[in-house]
Amino acid sequence: MSAGKRFPFIPRFGRLASGITFSLSLLAGSLAAPQAAHAEGQIRIAEQFGIVYLLLNVVRDQQLIEKHGKAEGLDIKVDWQQLSGGSAVNDALLSGAIDIAGAGIGPLLTVWDRTQGRQNVKGVASLGNFPYYLLSNNPKVKTIADFTAKDRIAVPAVSVSVQSRFLQYAAAKQWGDKEFNRLDKYTVALPHPDATASLKAGGTELTGHFSNPPFQNQALENPDVHVVLDTYELLGPNSPTVLYATEKFRTDNPKTYKAFVAALAEAADFAQNDKGAAADTYLRVTGAKISRDELLKIIDNEQFQFTVTPTNTYPLADFLHRVGAIKNKPASWQDYFFEDPAIGQGS
Incomplete structure (x- = not known):
C-alpha cells in the first residue's frame, strides 16, 4: 500500500490514544473522588450512536421523565x-459529569467491578435485545481466524466496549481462554458513523468493524462488505446495551430515579408495540440519514425486542471473570443491576 493510501484515520488514532491515556488517569482519580451531588429534579444522561438507544430517543421526544416527575410532584x-x-x-459517570450512563454490558461490568466499595455502579435497565455484527470488506476474512496483522477492526472503545468483549468471547471459543485477547492488537477505537463510512468506501487499513444497527445494515449495502460474526449466533438473544448509575445518585434522588425508570418502561412499551411510530421518533430526534422504509426493515423483526429487562448478560460476565478481565465474580445478573421491580426478572 502506497503512502498516499495509508489509513486516513491514523492521526485520529493518535488523538484517541492520547485521550485514552487521559481517560485512564481520570478513571484512577475518580475512583477515589467524591461524587458531585445535586438536588432532586436534575438528571444528566449520556447516550451513544445507533438504534439501540431508541428508547432514550422516545423518552426525550415525549418528555417522559418530566411527565413521570410531575406525577411525583417534581x-x-x-x-x-x-x-x-x-x-x-465511564469516565464521565465517575467524574460526576453525568448521572445515567448508556453503554454496552461490557463497560458496565468493568465499572461495576472497579467501583465496588466506592461508587458502587450498577445497571439501571436494559435498552433491548439486538444482534450486533462483526463486518469486513476483506474477501479473505470469512471467520475471525482469518484476520491478520494487515487488518484493523473498528470498535467504539478498545478492550472495554461490548464489541471488544464480544470479540474476546469469540476468540476464547476459537482458541481457548488463554488466547481471549488474541485479536485485541488489531482493534482501533472509532465511532460507528466514521467506521461505517470507511468500511463502505474501502481502500484503507480498516477492513473490519464490530458494529451495531443501523450502521451494520448501512455498511452491508456495499456488496463487498459481509458478516463475519453475528452475536446472536455467538451468545443467543441478549441485551448488549444498558443504562447504569452510581449508588449515590439512586439513593440521593429517589423520585428522579423512579421517574426515569418509569419513563424508560413506558418508552419500551411504546417502541415494541408501534415500530412505525418508534422509527419516526428515531428519525426526528437523531436526524439519521436513513429512509423510514429501511429503518422499519431493520427494527420490525422478531430479533429486535425493546425491553427494559436485561436478557442473557451473565454468560459474558462469567467469561470476563474467568479470563481475569474483572476481579469480582458476580453470582448472578442481580449482582450488577440495581433491584427494581420495574425491570422484571432478567438473566
Whole structure:
C-alpha cells in the first residue's frame, strides 16, 4: 500500500490514544473522588450512536421523565449528552459529569467491578435485545481466524466496549481462554458513523468493524462488505446495551430515579408495540440519514425486542471473570443491576 493510501484515520488514532491515556488517569482519580451531588429534579444522561438507544430517543421526544416527575410532584430538568465509547462514558459517570450512563454490558461490568466499595455502579435497565455484527470488506476474512496483522477492526472503545468483549468471547471459543485477547492488537477505537463510512468506501487499513444497527445494515449495502460474526449466533438473544448509575445518585434522588425508570418502561412499551411510530421518533430526534422504509426493515423483526429487562448478560460476565478481565465474580445478573421491580426478572 502506497503512502498516499495509508489509513486516513491514523492521526485520529493518535488523538484517541492520547485521550485514552487521559481517560485512564481520570478513571484512577475518580475512583477515589467524591461524587458531585445535586438536588432532586436534575438528571444528566449520556447516550451513544445507533438504534439501540431508541428508547432514550422516545423518552426525550415525549418528555417522559418530566411527565413521570410531575406525577411525583417534581419538576425535573433533563440534560442529554452524546458520547462515543464505553471508556468515555465511564469516565464521565465517575467524574460526576453525568448521572445515567448508556453503554454496552461490557463497560458496565468493568465499572461495576472497579467501583465496588466506592461508587458502587450498577445497571439501571436494559435498552433491548439486538444482534450486533462483526463486518469486513476483506474477501479473505470469512471467520475471525482469518484476520491478520494487515487488518484493523473498528470498535467504539478498545478492550472495554461490548464489541471488544464480544470479540474476546469469540476468540476464547476459537482458541481457548488463554488466547481471549488474541485479536485485541488489531482493534482501533472509532465511532460507528466514521467506521461505517470507511468500511463502505474501502481502500484503507480498516477492513473490519464490530458494529451495531443501523450502521451494520448501512455498511452491508456495499456488496463487498459481509458478516463475519453475528452475536446472536455467538451468545443467543441478549441485551448488549444498558443504562447504569452510581449508588449515590439512586439513593440521593429517589423520585428522579423512579421517574426515569418509569419513563424508560413506558418508552419500551411504546417502541415494541408501534415500530412505525418508534422509527419516526428515531428519525426526528437523531436526524439519521436513513429512509423510514429501511429503518422499519431493520427494527420490525422478531430479533429486535425493546425491553427494559436485561436478557442473557451473565454468560459474558462469567467469561470476563474467568479470563481475569474483572476481579469480582458476580453470582448472578442481580449482582450488577440495581433491584427494581420495574425491570422484571432478567438473566
